Amino acid sequence: MEVKIIRKVLDVNDAIAHKNRNLFKEKGIFVINVMSSPGSGKTSILEKTLSHLVPEVSCAVIVGDISTTNDADRLAKQNAPVVQINTDGFGGDCHLTAHVIESALSSFDLDKIDLLIVENVGNLVCPAEFDIGEDKRVVILSVAEGEDKPVKYPLMFRVCDAALLNKIDLLPYLDYDKNAALENISKIHPDMPVFEVSAKTQEGFSKWIEWLKECIREKKKQGK
Amino acid sequence: MHEMGIALQIIDIVKSAIPSHDIKVKKVNLKIGKLSAVVPESLRFCFDVVKKETPLSNAILYVEETPVVLKCKQCNNQWTIKDLVFICTKCSSSSVDIISGRELDIHSMEVEE
Structure with a gap:
C-alpha cells in the first residue's frame, strides 16, 4: 500500500532557520x-574584514570547524566576540546547521550586534544545502585553486549572493586563467558580484567592505 | 558527506508518518534534484546503516532524480538544462528561476498490507 507523505527532508532545519x-x-x-573550500583564505579574509569594520560596526563571529579552536583564536584578536563550533561532537559534520547556530546565539548580546559573520566549515558541497537563517551567502575561492570550481560545485555558486576571488597577489606567479574563472562563475550565477581581493595585501578590500556596509545599512532600515 | 544526517531525517519523518511502529515499511520514494548536493548511492548506503531496528529495517530507498528546469523571468521560456548555464536560451536574460532540480523530498512510502 502506497502512502503519500510529501515532506522536505530538511524541514526541521528549515524551520529553525526561519526562527x-x-x-x-x-x-x-x-x-x-x-563558505569555501579548505585553504581558500576564509579566516584571513575575515581577520582583515573585521580590522576594517571594528569598532565602527559591531561584529560577532561564529566559526565552524570539525576540530580545533585555531580559527577562533585568530579572529578573537580582532576585538569581536567569537564562538567556535566544533562539529566533531555532531559526528564530524561537514557543515553548520540552523540548530547549531541557534544554540551559539546565546553566547552573544544580540542587542549589541550589527553584523554576524558565520564562517562555515571548509567545504563547497554540503553547506550549500543548509539554510541557517542568514541574509546573504558569500563564497570564497582563491586563484590557487582550479578555474573550474564554479562548474564543479554549481549549487554553491548558484545559492550564493556574492563571491570573493582571493589571493590575487599570487597571479603573477601562477598560470591561473582569471577570466576563465570569472566566466565559469557567470555561467552559474550571471549577476553575482565578484570581489577580486588579496587578504595579504588588502588589494580590492574597499569594494567588499563597502558592499558589506551597504547590506548592514539596508538591514537596519528594514528593521525600523 | 552529509548523507548520514539526511538518512536519519528520512527515518524520523517516515516513523512519524506511520500510525504504529508495528507497521513495516517496504519502500520510501524520494525525489532528489540533480542540482542538489546529495549523492543517491551514498544516501542509500547511509540509509542501510541507520535503518536497522526501526520499522524501516527491510525498506529500500527509491530515488527519482529530477532534472534541472529553469524558467526565464523576462520571456517565460522554460527549458531543461544539460550544461550548467543559467542564462535564457531564447532571450539571453540572466534573470531565471529554478523550477525543479533542487528537490530533496520524501514523496511517499509503501507499507506492508
Whole structure:
C-alpha cells in the first residue's frame, strides 16, 4: 500500500532557520554565511574584514570547524566576540546547521550586534544545502585553486549572493586563467558580484567592505 | 558527506508518518534534484546503516532524480538544462528561476498490507 507523505527532508532545519531569521530581523542583525573550500583564505579574509569594520560596526563571529579552536583564536584578536563550533561532537559534520547556530546565539548580546559573520566549515558541497537563517551567502575561492570550481560545485555558486576571488597577489606567479574563472562563475550565477581581493595585501578590500556596509545599512532600515 | 544526517531525517519523518511502529515499511520514494548536493548511492548506503531496528529495517530507498528546469523571468521560456548555464536560451536574460532540480523530498512510502 502506497502512502503519500510529501515532506522536505530538511524541514526541521528549515524551520529553525526561519526562527533564526525572524530573530535576526527583530534585532536588526545582518548575517552572512561565508563558505569555501579548505585553504581558500576564509579566516584571513575575515581577520582583515573585521580590522576594517571594528569598532565602527559591531561584529560577532561564529566559526565552524570539525576540530580545533585555531580559527577562533585568530579572529578573537580582532576585538569581536567569537564562538567556535566544533562539529566533531555532531559526528564530524561537514557543515553548520540552523540548530547549531541557534544554540551559539546565546553566547552573544544580540542587542549589541550589527553584523554576524558565520564562517562555515571548509567545504563547497554540503553547506550549500543548509539554510541557517542568514541574509546573504558569500563564497570564497582563491586563484590557487582550479578555474573550474564554479562548474564543479554549481549549487554553491548558484545559492550564493556574492563571491570573493582571493589571493590575487599570487597571479603573477601562477598560470591561473582569471577570466576563465570569472566566466565559469557567470555561467552559474550571471549577476553575482565578484570581489577580486588579496587578504595579504588588502588589494580590492574597499569594494567588499563597502558592499558589506551597504547590506548592514539596508538591514537596519528594514528593521525600523 | 552529509548523507548520514539526511538518512536519519528520512527515518524520523517516515516513523512519524506511520500510525504504529508495528507497521513495516517496504519502500520510501524520494525525489532528489540533480542540482542538489546529495549523492543517491551514498544516501542509500547511509540509509542501510541507520535503518536497522526501526520499522524501516527491510525498506529500500527509491530515488527519482529530477532534472534541472529553469524558467526565464523576462520571456517565460522554460527549458531543461544539460550544461550548467543559467542564462535564457531564447532571450539571453540572466534573470531565471529554478523550477525543479533542487528537490530533496520524501514523496511517499509503501507499507506492508
